[in-house]
Amino acid sequence: MSDETYVVVGGGLAGGRVAETLREEGFDGDVVLVTVEDRPPYERPVLSKGYLLGAEPVTSAYLHDAAWWRDHAIDVRTETMVTGLRLDDRLLELEDGGTLAYDKLALATGSWPRRLDVPGADLDGVLYLRDMPEAERIKKVLDSGGPLVVVGAGWIGLEIAAAARTHSVPVTVLETAPLPLQRVLGDDVATIFAELHRHHGVDLRLSTGIARIDGKDGATVSSVVTSAGDVLPAAAVVVGIGAEPQVDWILAAGLRGEDGVDTDATLQTSDPSVWAVGDIAAVDNPALGRRVRIEHWAMAHDSGPVAARAMLGQGAVFDKLPYFYTDQYDLGMEYVGHVPDVTTTDVVLRGDATDASEPLAFQAFWLRDGVVEAAMHVNLWDTGIAPLEALVGKRVDPVRLADTSVPFDQLGV
Template identity: 45%
Template sequence: MTTASRFIIAGGGLAAAKLAEALRSNDFDGHVTLISAEEKLPYERPPLSKEHLLGKKSLTDFTVDPAQWYRDHNIEVLLGTTVTSIDRTTKTVALPDGTTLSYDKLALATGSRPRRLPVPGSDAEGVYTLRYIEDSDALLAMFGSARRLVVIGGGWIGLEVTAAARAAGVEVVVLEAESVPLKSALGPEMGAVFADLHREHGVDLRCEVRVAEILVADGSATGVRLDDDTRIDADAVLVAVGARPNIELAADAGLATEGGVLVDESLATSDPDIVAVGDIADQLHPVIERRIRVEHWANALNQPEVAAKTMLGKPAVYDRLPYFFTDQYDLGMEYTGAVSPRQDTRVVVRGDLGKREFVAFWLDSGNRVLAGMNVNVWDVTDRIKQLILSGAAVDPDQLADPAAPL
């Protein structure tokens, strides 16, 4: 690539910032434009439901790069701007003011947005979602005045916000449609670990319930009504029922999409001049041997290096195993690997489940390790990866024995 080449990054999160970094570290000296819908420079999102909500970090602590870095590396940053359309024939993108920018290579890092709850009252004042720094700021301010918060959804965001709210002294009622929280991510046995954790910290966790309505008075949320007509009073409501990938831009441009933007092992889309990274990337994963789309920090952090090489015409494959983490109360957890809900698996626990100091392994029918989750046990992630990548069958009894080396 020459200095005349123009690369555009559509998106303003961690993946976009890391892609800008990777292009420069791979010696691309052409023009780079990063186009972000947010008014803030790219920042990491995990602290929004963790340290920031606990009052331990401010935005500057988790902003990826300061403004001076972009200036020093000649990265043009357009904040508060979105790409409205892509013309793949002319290789241009359109902006809201009607102007167009040409590109030689384009990266899509458009992220995701919170799913909305299709019930009456969901747009009232006092109904929160969490995706942006402004959302986290609003929740933190609410903690200072609210007596009770209802959290709709027992996934990662819902439970992390719950832990932060309890630390602030707010009563919390969590409403979960499944039999335990995190069932779709971890299964019933490990989901029960998190259910017990939150109940021990005073959370009113109600499972197998459905919300029929968010109650509203004078324009503000006052609680919820369940489908059995149970009413729960509250000063605020958090809707945490998952995220929806922002794939409309890609789909309108005619790129292959199917719940995400379809990419190959190198993160190239169906158009070889366009890559996709982060939440939207539905990748044909060379290790897991199926398509997988992961809405976690590690993908946004690590995929851009591969995407940058692909944009520069260098051979590259993204083969890292999925990884995510959570911190709730005194529980710290890391999860490595991937298990399809359709796979027949068994869980083997190594350590003390009652003390919440253990490693859980998901094994397939051939006793091969598909994933591992370490809870309050550290420095084992690399060994978990080795077990997964080996593809070898293990002895479940030895795996469960803390005296047997991993």
């Protein structure tokens, strides 16, 4: 039996996957998972979709129930915040003044929402969707009828808007860019998302920011003043303006990284006893031939097991293409690949993406110099993502790519 202790920091999907894979792979030493949250590991996508829609209980987000962690002898230490790391001593410093020794360490601290910096941002009713308690607060706002102001037309903001409209809650979305998701999808596909939301009754105000939030009796949100000077009544404001990787104390300890923690393809950091997974890992990815940090579910899901196997000396490598998905109204979408600068790509649409009154069904490809950098499908589940993934990195003829009569296996040139 091993006398080593492997510690995981983080109670999200990535940390949970490291711990569960250590056991699945037969590691019989101590496994400790530390999380600042007051509950065992859970994943987050359902919080802005099935849960807000009322279709799934919040508990469906848990990786396992509390008994599973006990049965697998994984010591889940909740409400425990790590504040420091001493690499030379292999020691974590805890907020309560204690320390925790490790032989090997996996860091999975994820991201935390970027805060809004306008007058009134500290009022009750200004909400950020990252964890279960906040999801429960937003659900109550939807259940009581709103109205809701969403700040930021990114993935999370738009999913919340979709859930709200599905409950017939009046929603205004404020976005400083000229289109939602423009930086990720580019103008053509971003326009499709703008039309989708308008079709469902979202008051989508583009090139518009938030100037101020006003409160009832100075305590609870009552209205929002936009950068255009309009006053919008609001029962709550949900802010979705991006997230920051939680790496301050990690980089302060001396691990290499800039906005995340640099790792090699085995998720090992610049310290041979430490791995990084999920949102914080800036991975030197062989599938892309460059270093990328990806804040998406699949990254957390797939990087955890690779790190666990690497910690066990099994030589695992993370070589997957980035992948993500969203669900908004009747639009289900999968995306694969990575586009460093969407403004310099050519977008090819395959199928009819014009009629927002019907469930949309099309594919989109982002090409640089004729080579596919990324691809997505909307509602084409029979074909799915696999044939699109096979085209990433391949040179294609854009005219044939747009022609739905040309089969996928005849598209590479």
